[in-house]
Amino acid sequence: MRLDLDTIVAGLLHGVLKDGITVEELEDHFGQDVSLLVKGATRITDVKFNSELAEHADNVRKMLLAISKDIRVLLLRLADRLQDMCELDRAEPKRQRKIAKETMDIYTPLASRLGIDWLKRELEDLSFKYLYPVEYNELNEKLESSLEERQRYVDEVINILRHKLAEFSIHPIRIFGRPKHLYSIHKKLIAQKIPLERVYDKVAFRIIVETVRECYETVGVIHSTWSPVKERIKDFIARPKANNYQSMHTTVLGPRGHFIEIQIRTEEMDLVAQEGIAAHWAYKEGQRVNQDDMHLFGGLKKLVQSLQKVEDPREFLLSVREELDQPEVYALTPNGEVKELPGKSSPLDFAYAIHSEIGDTCVGAKVNGRMVPLKYELQDGDIVEIVTSPNQTPRRGWLALVKTRKARERIRSWLRREEKKKALGLGREICERELKQNGTTLKKIVKTGHVRLLLKKLHCNSLDDMLVKVGNGTITVQQLEKVLLPPEAQREQEGLGRELELESGGVFKRSGKKKKEEQKDAITIDGADDLLIKISKCCSPVPGDEIIGFITMGRGVSIHRTDCINLRQTDPNRWLDVEWR
Structure with a gap:
């Protein structure tokens, strides 16, 4: 990549820390x-994390921060990763999958962001x-078996192109065809749900000419030759x-009815396409960063800044993956302003790209x-209103x-505010009722x-915090009843917390209902029926003991012996006359 001396030295020393x-x-x-x-290119290994996910997220965060300060860190990490991938066959299958997924x-x-096409493909x-x-x-195996046939086809297409271009006095610097890399073909097979035999553009052709004209x-010559x-048809010259x-x-319908993809560019464009940012490296002494590179560096810095507030490791890594996706759709406003969006973006993504309030009210x-409809997938060149x-x-x-992080975060933020507002109102209603x-x-x-x-007592930072937690069930x-009770009632409730349900006949009904034969020890409460009754463990009354009932907060009536110490510490106004049936 023709990097400067400091970067090469750092690459040789990258593991010494x-x-x-x-x-x-x-x-x-x-x-x-x-x-x-060297520091920026070294993974974190001396810090203990609660989970593998947290460790991975922190290493990615550290790398992105280092990149935002010096783009050479990324080039070192990419070179290091390529070496790791080339030696991955020595690792255990589980580690192979983990490293490959990362x-x-x-x-x-990231390699795509820098425009280093050969590295991305490898x-x-x-x-x-x-x-x-x-x-x-x-x-x-299938592609290897058809290699000779594909090479004959490549030679045929190149000969046709040279002949046709010569007719119009265009003499390319070079024309060549290369097989598309395996993963791009695999993606096409999955996306289009077709067998390999129906993938006609397995070979991409490139024509290098002298000028933009x-x-x-x-x-024009290609389109006059093939449909x-x-x-x-994409113009990345006018719109890089x-x-x-x-x-x-x-893409044209070429010889023998096969679709072929053709790229046309100048020598300089081809260098940038292959080497990306390294094609016109600015760290050599005496050189300045050009405006395009400044725009690229600025984009990476914005990426880092936008992810600083994302604390959850899973959400952070998801945001990184989505933010790194290469923009694939270029849609326009009615005024001609271009918006770059990820593939399969919807009008909602476009709306939020213009302004958050436009997205909210779309x-x-x-x-x-x-x-x-809002689920429509935007295409290149769409004019969107x-x-x-x-x-x-x-x-x-x-x-x-x-599809965009900006849209998703704005929607989630609005939903969280609404849920908090609803929880606040419900919590206030519940608290007022209990306090009353x-x-x-x-x-x-x-x-x-x-x-x-x-x-x-409730571990809340403010009144609103408490109301929201009550409203959402946290x-x-x-729990609210417990902290609102006076001390003597709290002691009684603590006694209730140690009560046990009776295995049989422990939960009884008031008079007025027919009792089953096994409920021979049932308790009668005068003037009421169908009330939940529990035998208090603090004094464990049994049939024959003199008993009294205590009305609890939301747990029915607890039955105590009349000489129970805990009962004597409660409010007599909440006592009930009860008796064994």
């Missing part, structure tokens, strides 16, 4: 630049080999990808002048439609300062 060498020693011997690069999820899209194919070994081997002229597939990639792409969209309504609000079902039963109100306990004791009504 794990062997006991310190950052200070590196700086003394090789300078600050090299020591920082490579596919994180490192491959990492994808190596990951494919370990993630789907059966499919990899089958596909590889010749790029467009060459496309183009309209939706597969986010990683600065430029080229003309077209009720529909016009694409190329006609109304489409968002229809809004002040009465519209985000819905939970939208989460299944959106205890002869007070929320307003009174706030005024007297008793609310501070309440919050302390604090149960039973």
Whole structure:
């Protein structure tokens, strides 16, 4: 990749920190630049984590932070990962799958972000080999068996192209055909649900010309020779990808009815396409970073900044994967502003890309002048007009439609606020009801300062925090009742907490109901029926003992012996006359 001397030295030293060498020693011997690069390229190994997921997330977070400060860290990590993947056949199958998945999820899209196409393809194919070994081997064998036939086809197409272009005085620097890499063919087989025999563009052709003008002229010659597939014509010269990639792409129905993909670009464009950011490296002494690279660095820094607040390891890694997906759809506003979005993005993603409030109030969209549903998948070149309504609000079902992190986070944020608002209202209602039963109100306990004791007992930061937790069930009504009871009642309730249900006849019904034969020891409570009764364990009354009932908060009546110490500490107004039947 023709990198600078400091990066090459850091690459040779990238594992020394794990062997006991310190950052200070590196700086003394090789300078600050090299020591920082080595540190940024070293995985965390000396910190203990609660889970493998948390460790993985923290290593990715550390790498992204280092990248945002110096892009060379990423190039070192990519080179290191390629070496690891080439030696992965020595590892256990479980580790092979783990490393391959991490490579596919994180490192491959990062290579794509930098526009290093050859590295992206190698990492994808190596990951494919370990993630789907059966499919990899089958596909590889089939393609190897047809290698000679495909080479004859490549030669035929190249000869036709040279002849046709010469007729229009276009003399390409070179034309070549290369087999598409295995993983790209595998993705096509899965996406289109077709057998390998029906994948006609197994070979991609590339034409390198001298000028941008010749790029467009060459496309014209190709389309006059073979019928183009309209939706597969892409102009990345006028509208480069986010990683600065430029080229003309077209797919045509070539010789013998086979679809072929052709890319046309200049020599400089081809260098950038293959080497990406390394094609015009800016760290050599005396060079300056060009505007395209500044845009790319800025994008990576924004990625890091946007992920700083995501604390949950699983959500963090999901956000990284989605953010690293290469933008594949370029849709336009009616004013001609281009929005880059991930493939299969919906009008909701487009709406949130314009402004959060437009996304929140989106009720529909016009694409190329006609109304489409919100589940519509945007295509390259679509002109999108968002229809809004002040009465519209985000819905939970939208989460299944959106592809961008911005849209998803905004929707979730709005839903969380609404759920909190509902929980706050319900919690207030429940607390007012329970406090009323205890002869007070929320307003009174706030005024007297008793609310501070309440919050302390319930481990809440504020009154609203407590109300929300009551409303969403984090604090149960039973917990609330317990802290609201006076001390003597709390002692009685603690006694109740140690009660046992009787194995038989332990739960009784009041008079007025027919009792089963086995409920011969039932208790009668005068003037009421069908009330839940429990025998208190603190004094364990048995038939023949003098007993009395105590009305509990939400747990029916507990039965105590009349000489029970716990009973004597409770409120006599809540006693009931009971007797053994």
